[in-house]
Amino acid sequence: MAQFINFAHRGASAYCPENTMAAFRKALELGATGIETDVQRTADGRLVLIHDESLARTTGDERLVQQVNAEDLAQLDAGSWFDPSFANERVPALEELLELGRQHQLVLNLELKNGIVPYPGMEAEVIRAVRSFDMSQQVIISSFNHYSLALCKVLAPDIRTGVLYMEGLYQPWNYANTVGADSLHAFKYAILPEWVEEAAAQGIAYHPFTVNDEAEMERLLSYGVSGIITDYPDRLREVLSRKGASAT
Template sequence: MKNTKVFAHRGAAGTHPENTMIAFQEALRVGADGVELDVHLTKDNVPVVIHDETVNRTTNGSGWIKEYYYDDLRKLDAGSWFDEEFTGCTIPSLEEVLQWIAKTSLQINIELKNGIVRYENIEKIVIDLVHKYNLKDRVIISSFNHYSLVEVNKCAPEIETAILFMEGLYKPWEYAKTIGATGLHCYLPVAVPELLEGANIEGMPVRPFVVNEEKHIAALVRGGCSAIITDWPKQAIKIRDNLK
């Protein structure tokens, strides 16, 4: 029953500025099994870890990531919007995070944000970095852009991929298999018992997002969910570990 892993959504985003090194370090500190993060490309094609297509919400700057050179993006403050205590945090490059992850035993879910902005070659760029740090066995690449996942599977079938979806699909494991994906990352409300049961029979991991409430965590752990993606890893671990 306690086999469900806890993945920290954008790092420990409940307590720390999302998608920053300090948020990932906090996830490790509290005992998370893995972290989830979001990737975009800068104008000079550097993969960077940030959720939105622009820097407006989570930094002191403004504008599209695709219009920023990496060196300029690094000058932005990505912590003070959350709390002044975190002033000075920067937007990490994916490389910086992977270099750090490689020294831990964390799993890492890399979400390719290749939907609203189409980042050419993002799949290959990310795959090369995963291999550079020898992380293929600890990485899951996910995306709402399933064409991107097909590309990942074509270039690197050895890396696990998972479809992200928001709708209540019927037998999504059958669809996932058609694109070579091996995991289901679904919006919490569609992680219904039928989906969990069917995926478990198929041996396909389900990792719903974003699971912050105790009743949902308990139900998913009891339902045999592979992992939950949560903003509050410390609390989620406690709830999971205290379940009878």
């Protein structure tokens, strides 16, 4: 049986500014065995880790990620918005997390943020970066853009993909098969135990998001999900410990 994955959502984002190296390192301290993050691309083609298409919320810069080159992006403070103690945290490059993941044997869930800004060719660029770090077996590529997921599977059949969705997907395990996906990354309320069981019978894993309440964690664990995406990997670690589940 595959080992359960404790995914830290944008790193340990309850404790550190999201999608920063501080958040990723803190996630390790708090027991995460996986990191969920978001991939976008700068004006000059650098793959970087940030959720919003705009830089405004986390850096105060009103431009879009796609409008800024990597050198300028590296000068922006991506930590002070969260707390002054995180001043001068930066928007990381994908390679920085791949190196951390390789060092610590983490599973990396790389969400392609290409639903609003299309970023043509990003699928191949992400796959190339993953392969350059020999991380193909430790990465799951997810997206709300399911055309992008289907393309990733054509380009790299050996790299796992995950279908992100919010609600109402009919027989999602069958849908996952149509795009060659290995997992279903469903909003936490879009799951029933019989669906988890049916998906598992077809080799499809469930990784619900974003689950921060311990009672909800326990409910989803009772369904048999294969991983949980949370802002609080320490809470999930404790729940797993109480249940005697493996989080390593």
